[in-house]
Amino acid sequence: MLYLIEQSLNGIQLGMLLFLLAAGLTLIFGIMDLVNLAHGSLYMLGAYFAATLIEVTDSFVLGIALGIVATLVAGMVMEMIAIRPLYGRDHLDHVLGTFGLLIFFNELVRLIWGPAGLTISLPPEMLTAVQVLPGVFYPLYRLVIILSTLAVGLLLYVLVMRTRIGMLIRAGASNREMVGALGVNIKLLYTLVFGLGAALAGFAGMIQAPLAFVQIGMGENILILAFVVIIIGGIGSIRGAFVAAVLVGLIDTMGRAFLPDLVRAFLSYSAGSSAGPALSSMLIYALMAAVLVFRPEGLFPASNK
């Protein structure tokens, strides 16, 4: 039972991470109609920025905060130089062009930071475990991830649904020309949205980094998962991304935690250890296939598209 609670929290934590990535992807897709394979590069850049800035400032929180700003700026510059010409082209062009960007960023990171990865060490006060339920201890840092991501998600919701800029974003998604005709600088708006997505991805990369490793290509596999999330949730829908991200996170973590034992009950011990992770990854894709077959628009289709 303890194990179950712990694993559910882990699943939610992974889901939150996926949500940060997927929210940016789905915003960019929903509003600019752009498939961005280089989104994972921003995740990677965020982690590298944070690793360096934490080192320089000697403060975890300050490093993260500056890292977010740095990724935001990097995203906006990237949009202005490389992404802008891709708007309005077909999706194959997006895939290819951003695939080129992905190759470029991997190499750029190797040039700047070297081929060996980096680590981000947590401040000591984060290394403790807290009691979340009587008798259930959980690492503080993972809780911090869940809570801070929830806060970011809430902020995003308020930004998109309750502010003037959010109104423009939503308007831009439903009718680009009309918004432009009404005197809104649509180019600037797109740059801002892309920067916002970049910052979200970068934030995801940097908060995950202390639990894993900062390395080249770290954003590639998780990017695919984020794509799965936005397809399950419905492209363009932030709410859908949230639900699907938690769902995918839970399935993946639970699968990894419990499937090996299930396989072992039928097959050998080693078969369980090797087939378990593969099976849980397959479960996610099976879910996605099922969603696409029965609800091709995703669970929560964006209403404005």
Added chain:
Amino acid sequence: MTTHLTARNAVVVAMIAFLMLVPVYAATTGNTFMMTLFTRIIILAIAAVSLNLIMGFGGMVSFGHAAYLGIGGYVVGILAKEGIDSGFVQWPLAIALSGLFALGVGALSLRTRGVYFIMITLAFAQVVYYVANGLDRYGGDDGLTIQRRSEFGGLINLSNRTFFYYLCLALLLATVYLVWRMVNSRFGMAIQGARSNERRMNAIGFPTFRYKLICFVIAGLICGLAGVLLANHTNFISPQLMHWTRSGDLIVMAVLGGMGSVFGPVIGAVALLVLEETLPHLIGLVTHVFTGKEIAAAKEYWQLILGPMLLLIVLFARGGIDGLIARSRNG
């Protein structure tokens, strides 16, 4: 069909002649690296041509085409590991399994379109990738060395480099011919019609779903064969064979060469892989010109050039190399 002496045809002929002469050149100069490189190029060209059949002519942008390379390769590797190294068993089984996988993937993913199709094909390829990662007996994520190439009962010997090269080249030409015949047949016209306007094709009585599915399966079969060849070429299989960036590479080959023609992807495969080999040297040369000495470190970072190059090709050379050649004739 009458053939004319156009720039396009001349390039095709020159390219084929060049590919045929590679072993001669390698034998006279003793450059075995060139043989290895071009065998690889030819095999990946087969995969790219098969991808272009569905992508360029059918409008189905599959982002999971490397999965067939993996399936073909793994069937060869697994059977070899279990002691079955007869090519008469390995090859048909590998191709059949690739086709079966394509049938399943196609039946599900062809219900969707646009970006959903791109993503669902990617997702299915990822499933295969994870399965291969989970195959501990066959090396897991470290991969598996294949001890012996496929045996054809002493009839042919795949371990002979030159023979293997010409076999791959023959299969490539056969693939190009097959795809060319298919594209220009009634079947191919229906596929291309469905790409431009599926609803209209449906309305005039074509079961477009079935047509597209068959086309998708044929592409899978051909790419499975490429996987078999690749495993025999490198004597090694690993999940990297079907990492999603490999599918991206195949798309790049098709687009770079030109999706509008059957032979385009062959040009694309040659161009991309030769570029990958020569870019480091070119960078070395450029640094030599500017600074007077070669900066060895700069050579390592050739992908810094390749990435933006892809973006520029997307933006400014939509028809790929083939498009440029075809245009040069008219303009």
